[in-house]
Amino acid sequence: MGLQEMMLEKGRAANIAADAMAIVSTKVKNEALNKMADALEENSTIILDANKADIDAARKKGVKKSYIDRLMLDEKRIAGMADGLRQAAALPDPVGEEDYGTMRPNGLEIRRIRVPLGVVGIIYEARPNVTSDAAGLCIKSGNAVILRGGSEAINSNKAIIGLLQEAAYASGIPEGAIQLVEVTDREAVQVMLRMNQYLDVIIPRGGAGLIKTVVENSSVPVIETGTGVCHTFVDESADISMAVNIAVNAKTSRPSVCNAMETLLVHKAAAREFLPRLAAVMKDKECELRGCQRSREIVPDMLMASEEDWSTEYGDLILSVKVVDDVNEAIAHINRYNTGHSEAIVTNSLKNARIFQRRVNAAAVYINASTRFTDGCEFGFGAEIGISTQKLHARGPMGLTALTSTKYLIDGDGQIR
Amino acid sequence: MGLQEMMLEKGRAANIAADAMAIVSTKVKNEALNKMADALEENSTIILDANKADIDAARKKGVKKSYIDRLMLDEKRIAGMADGLRQAAALPDPVGEEDYGTMRPNGLEIRRIRVPLGVVGIIYEARPNVTSDAAGLCIKSGNAVILRGGSEAINSNKAIIGLLQEAAYASGIPEGAIQLVEVTDREAVQVMLRMNQYLDVIIPRGGAGLIKTVVENSSVPVIETGTGVCHTFVDESADISMAVNIAVNAKTSRPSVCNAMETLLVHKAAAREFLPRLAAVMKDKECELRGCQRSREIVPDMLMASEEDWSTEYGDLILSVKVVDDVNEAIAHINRYNTGHSEAIVTNSLKNARIFQRRVNAAAVYINASTRFTDGCEFGFGAEIGISTQKLHARGPMGLTALTSTKYLIDGDGQIR
Numbered sequence: 001m002g003l004q005e006m007m008l009e010k011g012r013a014a015n016i017a018a019d020a021m022a023i024v025s026t027k028v029k030n031e032a033l034n035k036m037a038d039a040l041e042e043n044s045t046i047i048l049d050a051n052k053a054d055i056d057a058a059r060k061k062g063v064k065k066s067y068i069d070r071l072m073l074d075e076k077r078i079a080g081m082a083d084g085l086r087q088a089a090a091l092p093d094p095v096g097e098e099d100y101g102t103m104r105p106n107g108l109e110i111r112r113i114r115v116p117l118g119v120v121g122i123i124y125e126a127r128p129n130v131t132s133d134a135a136g137l138c139i140k141s142g143n144a145v146i147l148r149g150g151s152e153a154i155n156s157n158k159a160i161i162g163l164l165q166e167a168a169y170a171s172g173i174p175e176g177a178i179q180l181v182e183v184t185d186r187e188a189v190q191v192m193l194r195m196n197q198y199l200d201v202i203i204p205r206g207g208a209g210l211i212k213t214v215v216e217n218s219s220v221p222v223i224e225t226g227t228g229v230c231h232t233f234v235d236e237s238a239d240i241s242m243a244v245n246i247a248v249n250a251k252t253s254r255p256s257v258c259n260a261m262e263t264l265l266v267h268k269a270a271a272r273e274f275l276p277r278l279a280a281v282m283k284d285k286e287c288e289l290r291g292c293q294r295s296r297e298i299v300p301d302m303l304m305a306s307e308e309d310w311s312t313e314y315g316d317l318i319l320s321v322k323v324v325d326d327v328n329e330a331i332a333h334i335n336r337y338n339t340g341h342s343e344a345i346v347t348n349s350l351k352n353a354r355i356f357q358r359r360v361n362a363a364a365v366y367i368n369a370s371t372r373f374t375d376g377c378e379f380g381f382g383a384e385i386g387i388s389t390q391k392l393h394a395r396g397p398m399g400l401t402a403l404t405s406t407k408y409l410i411d412g413d414g415q416i417r
Numbered sequence: 418m419g420l421q422e423m424m425l426e427k428g429r430a431a432n433i434a435a436d437a438m439a440i441v442s443t444k445v446k447n448e449a450l451n452k453m454a455d456a457l458e459e460n461s462t463i464i465l466d467a468n469k470a471d472i473d474a475a476r477k478k479g480v481k482k483s484y485i486d487r488l489m490l491d492e493k494r495i496a497g498m499a500d501g502l503r504q505a506a507a508l509p510d511p512v513g514e515e516d517y518g519t520m521r522p523n524g525l526e527i528r529r530i531r532v533p534l535g536v537v538g539i540i541y542e543a544r545p546n547v548t549s550d551a552a553g554l555c556i557k558s559g560n561a562v563i564l565r566g567g568s569e570a571i572n573s574n575k576a577i578i579g580l581l582q583e584a585a586y587a588s589g590i591p592e593g594a595i596q597l598v599e600v601t602d603r604e605a606v607q608v609m610l611r612m613n614q615y616l617d618v619i620i621p622r623g624g625a626g627l628i629k630t631v632v633e634n635s636s637v638p639v640i641e642t643g644t645g646v647c648h649t650f651v652d653e654s655a656d657i658s659m660a661v662n663i664a665v666n667a668k669t670s671r672p673s674v675c676n677a678m679e680t681l682l683v684h685k686a687a688a689r690e691f692l693p694r695l696a697a698v699m700k701d702k703e704c705e706l707r708g709c710q711r712s713r714e715i716v717p718d719m720l721m722a723s724e725e726d727w728s729t730e731y732g733d734l735i736l737s738v739k740v741v742d743d744v745n746e747a748i749a750h751i752n753r754y755n756t757g758h759s760e761a762i763v764t765n766s767l768k769n770a771r772i773f774q775r776r777v778n779a780a781a782v783y784i785n786a787s788t789r790f791t792d793g794c795e796f797g798f799g800a801e802i803g804i805s806t807q808k809l810h811a812r813g814p815m816g817l818t819a820l821t822s823t824k825y826l827i828d829g830d831g832q833i834r
Contacts (some may be wrong), residue, residue: 104795108790392638410790
């Protein structure tokens, strides 16, 4: 069977399973998720053996240490994956919720209820925990899922999916609802991106390169996730200690994630007090600063920022710094260079806070808090399938509801138009 | 200026206008919409002269009569366009609505509010009324819009847009918020489909060919609209008179629209009574019937339906007819051949009604009513920008809310993570 035919076969199978999945009861889904969690923990040696093969292969290739770290599983991480599945079981089921209802003058009763999307495609990179997290959230929301992980994690993913499938199907989840693309060929992704007849949505999770490839080549609807060039603007009236705390937290608490700050903007009237204090803490944190000309006049040992810096997601202990004239210049800079993820202002001016929240174009706009809070759990959704940086369908952290669509049910007694 | 550069220029201008549009007050938007309506009516001769040029050119090309009908404007149709704009003014403004709010344990206050999508691209065909309808709904929902109509209507569209722009900009709508692509070259569409940096969504409105081209080639998110292979299933327990009424209405009241029925399915136990009665009325209505073997045994003068008929949107007085064994076969047929638009069951069985509504995969699923009701006004939304047949973002008739996204506003007092 050729690659194309094999992929279409998976699509067909997932599609058939999706029809059955849509009416599986919450009880069955929850029981399956708990069994899937148990299966991972009880068979952790199978997963760890497979993961060792992946790690050995990656080491031979000489990949970066941070890459190995993302790929590596241990008992604790497997327990974390199992917990994720149990959390999905504990969340309320969005399927069947009614979010609009009316009776029309002609007597038609119209209800709009939540239904699963159908078949969700997830394309991701090295982290094998995405395999079980994504499968769990798709199953809970009544979807079938086709997972395409990175080639480097293929052994781990096969082991995880094998265990999840066995436990799920034994618990009443329709066979075919969980699929892994086992071919690590890049061509498999290209086929997947054109499978409109079988896939309702593709969610890419990974670096900017992966996301760009998917957005540019997919005819299946895509939800763009996860690139974050996030800003913090320290206004004239900011509490300087609070601003330093927020900036240091936004940059250094976990620099590799998408809600970490990449560029700090500071009002010219606050810069002289704020920047030296920031620079001192950042030096301790071993964070490199790259400043504009005006900021380097205040902290001369900053490197010079280039135009490219303003649109770079470092994902690392590097921060670009720019002095601006006022909140309007800050907003203009952000709307020009940001990726629509998370932006913050530190201020005591109610007026500027309001302007900033209204005019900044992003999924999450903060007053006096760290951008690091943009996260499904922190927002109260219990879990997330990713953070959408586009405006269609879902924006910001996507909980279970983002994995559903709606359907109008109309009841009449013979109405014609 | 080359085509590419000209399109990008429009995109940039629309993008800048969109930032300003997002905070234009409801009052200003409503006043502008009413002035735009007045401008169309007061200058109807300008529009009619331009439309005459389009009609003459189309006649020279020898296009179909139905095509000329779609293209043709008169005082009544211009009044209809003006009414559409006034209706948009009268609708509630979705921008700023809060649809989720919470306070987290750490004291962060999180609100989710509705914001405009940004820049909406509309690609459509011959009907010049789409130009003002779409512009009106985009303006009301705070978006900038780039319109790309069919080359055959270019003179009409230029005249309409010129009047709308003048009235809108004089009423406080930011310049650049309403743009028409005046180049009728097909290449302009290809450029538009790749303008991710300036366009937030593209909505194609027109025939299956246009929609396919857009879906397959766009890297900008697309909302698929309007193809409808709609079914009516007459169940064993149906009230036969009601079933005939509903079927005749669904097929013949306006055969060219997307919510018209294309295939009728009938339970084998109801076929012998139902089909001859249906055939008699359809004969009077001059509607051609194409039947499966079993239906032709009951009504022998039906033509034989081919496999292709089951997936054809005739848009005309043609109906395919199939006898099925039960509700399950009806559901399987529908889920195989439909386009996810509107489906109906005529039944007295509560059990079958429930199974049908739960298992049929479509935007709107009717019990005992005509599929012709799938429409923004009929559903209580006041107006619609199209009917989405996909599951992402919006499904079914799209009112003003479908032209918005959301944004999280988070207020803190120094929270870090």
